[in-house]
Amino acid sequence: MRAVVYQGPFEVAVEEVPDPRIEHPNDVLVRVTSTCICGSDLHMYEGRTAAEPGIVFGHENLGVIEEVGSAVTTLREGQRVVMPFNVACGFCRNCEAGKTGFCLTVNPGFAGGAYGYVAMGPYTGGQAQRLRVPYADFNCLVLPEGTEHETDYAMLADIFPTGYHGCELAGVSPGDTVAVYGCGPVGLMAAYSAFLRGASRVYSVDRVPERLRLAEQIGATPVDFTQGDPAQQILDLNGEGTDAGIDAWGTRPTGWRTRSARSRPRC
Ligand SMILES: [Zn+2]
Ligand SMILES: [Zn+2]
Structure with missing residues (x-):
């Protein structure tokens, strides 16, 4: 399949990469119909991270299920689904507490996983023709069928x-x-x-x-x-x-006072 592959700072290319396949019975494969470029992709693109060449970007993904693993119970082929950018198991201590961004299962030695992101586990990104979704029963949000509101629904992945x-x-x-x-x-x-x-x-x-x-x-x-x-x-x-x-700035210009700021979403 074709995918957006990181080459080095300020350089990406659309290249042929191996097709994803079902690696675990609870995986599904999704044909990607919409995917976004996130501001946080720029941290990798602009060389501010330890990202190595070869990473396929893309953690804001929406598509249609093409193949379903044998242990998947709530999903079927042909459903349109959007995936939260955080890969999570749904059953670990942090997921049980609702802190799925810090899943303890999907990225051993580190709390939290994501598609196509440096240090966030072995999950290939969705700026590609196809995407493997692990723990699919937990990670797929089923959408109405068809193609309506595609760009609105794509925002449910992250933004x-x-x-x-x-x-x-x-x-x-x-x-x-x-x-x-x-x-x-x-x-x-x-x-x-x-x-x-x-x-x-x-x-x-x-x-x-x-x-x-x-x-x-x-x-x-x-x-x-x-x-x-x-x-x-x-x-x-x-x-x-x-x-x-x-x-919600991401990086803060020098000299700013944000005396009322008391939260910072993670993306
Ligand atoms: Zn994002
Ligand atoms: Zn978990």
Whole structure:
């Protein structure tokens, strides 16, 4: 099959790689129909990690099941499924506690696994024609059949739940005033999720005009940090700061004060 293969810093190529196959009775094979490039792929792409050439990228994957292992009980061929980016077993101590990002089974010696990511286990990424999904009963979310809402559903692999989880960690509650630092996809989904949770006002901080406009479209108040300290701008706007803050920036520009930030989603 063809796949996006990391060659070295700032270089990837579409290459022929071996087809995935069922390696365990609880695997399924998925024909990938949509996959995203994540901001966290850039850490590998730009050479900031220990990623070795040969890694197939892609942890935000959606597709149609093509083959089902003999021990899979809840899935069948032909179903459209989206996979959370974290590979998890569903039965270890951390998974039982709902902390599936820190699964103790899928990546021995390390808590947590993911598709196509350095140090996150032997799971090939989905920027490819096909993907092996381990512990498939747990890792596949079944979607309505067909091709409708494909790009919306693709966001369920990472971006939307990661943004939502930022709100969860920050304890966003009805009526809260919330600051979201960063208007990339996760930051926008965090702002959107804050409104879903009943926030009365959301301030979205960034420096890219197009991103700030998108934040405004979903109801947030844009704060351009090139115009001055964002925390001070928010204070000037409402006089009392915020109840909760979410760091969705990934890397923080030097000189920032994020005094209301108390959570950082992991993606
Ligand atoms: Zn991602
Ligand atoms: Zn687990």
